[in-house]
Amino acid sequence: MSLRPASSSDLLIDGKLTPGGGGTFDVVNPATEEVLGQAADATAADMDAAIAAARLAFDTTDWSRDPALRARCLRQLRDALLAHADELRELTVAEVGCPVFLTHGPQFEGPVNDLGYFADLAESYEWTTDLGRAKPMGIKNVREIRKEAAGVVGAITPWNFPHQINFAKIGPALAAGCTVVLKPAPDTPWCAALVGKVIAEETDFPPGVVNIVTSSDHSLGAQLSTDPRVDLVSFTGSTATGKKVMAGAAESLKKVFLELGGKSAFIVLDDADLASACAMAAFNVVTHAGQGCAITTRLLVPREKLDEAIAATRDSLSGLAAGDPTDAGTICGPLISAVQRDRVEAYIELAKTEGGTIEIGGGRPADKNSGFFVEPTLISGLDNSARVAQEEIFGPVLVILPHDGDDDAIRIANDSPYGLSGAVWGSDTARIDKVVNGVRTGTMGINGGIWYSADVPFGGYKHSGIGREMGVAGFEEYLESKAVATPA
Known part of the structure; x- marks a missing residue:
């Protein structure tokens, strides 16, 4: 299978590759200023459908309770992407303008291989912690802490290191049992859309677990931030935009991860x-x-x-x-x-x-x-x-x-x-x-x-963000804790 779009790439919504309701927009090579092709231009209706699919997949399937399936799908994705390495490397250099030497590290191979780290973590993580016995109010109880997936994740990513940042979000989120709607930057849509093509055609991810929505419309990111069906927003980008994401998420009190600027x-x-x-x-x-x-x-x-x-x-x-x-x-x-x-x-x-x-x-x-x-x-x-x-x-x-x-x-x-x-x-x-x-x-x-x-948490102090990405700490950003007590 060739990954190079014949004319344009598609959205991935509910397991299906589909054109965008807004037509297409140009993908430009920053080193030559030449138009490489087109990407699907999603509308608010497309984003609504993607969120609905992710919500349904989380609420009605066993994805969040089956770490073995999650690990298998992540390894399938890693192996399929590496099988297309030469093609993806060429497309990444053309779309991102990154030096080709970086595709052997953080611009491609590094983050793709990191999917294996998160697959391993899904299998090895201690999902339940025994707190032993206690006698609150004189009543003997056995207590434990269970870790569960946070729910539907809205991932909003920038253009500078698209594979690194896309996989730093969807890798741990999927390993944790979440479902995902990814909104990549309009400057580098193919890096995300072609991953969607691989997911749809070469992996066993259930429909709706991963949705990839490319668009020239920045307001679709705001739509992810405000939609009450989304439980967590993971954003990487400028501090100014990060503040808007946080404000948008506040109305529905959703969890927010922000990786922002630096000097x-x-x-x-x-x-x-x-x-x-x-x-x-x-x-x-x-x-x-x-x-x-x-x-x-x-x-x-x-x-x-x-x-x-x-x-x-x-x-x-x-x-x-x-x-x-x-x-x-x-x-x-x-x-x-x-x-x-x-x-x-x-x-x-x-x-x-x-x-x-x-x-x-x-x-x-x-x-x-x-x-x-x-x-x-x-x-x-x-x-x-x-x-x-x-x-x-x-x-x-x-x-x-x-x-x-x-x-x-x-x-x-x-x-x-x-x-x-x-x-x-x-x-x-x-x-x-x-x-x-x-x-x-x-x-x-x-x-x-x-x-x-992959095992090192990354993030910042002050205006550089909230939370950590990568490593166990980054994985746990996508989890909730549930305390359970049983009479002894």
């Missing part, structure tokens, strides 16, 4: 290998053109080494030019759209008006006549109060800031509305631990350490 700090201590640290900071910020919420976009270096750090970072960025994402050597591909490119360019202009210096980059690559490319950019000469140091840009833009010692670096890192990720480089273990313990953020890498894995 993460890369802290270099005065005993670190400065050249290595600056090279890693440069590599991080240009990966996938900086389009990652956990990417470190503030580089904090010792004040006395600022000039040296600027030179080292500038040299590293000069070798990481924006390029064709199909080239195996490309690290920095295009931005997702003209809208996103305009946003990034506006921030670079803002940095200039705020008094910043563009050390390298700052424009569009001279050798690119098409595609939504922006040069890797380093900004100096500003302090942490500048908007480009406080706001999420979502592009290959790094702001370098001086600090006056470890305590000052912690202060600057925490002087942000966000708290998603971070990094620290140094030699003294005690000083590193002080920084790690002092920075209020959900993940930290030490000297290049990589925390990304």
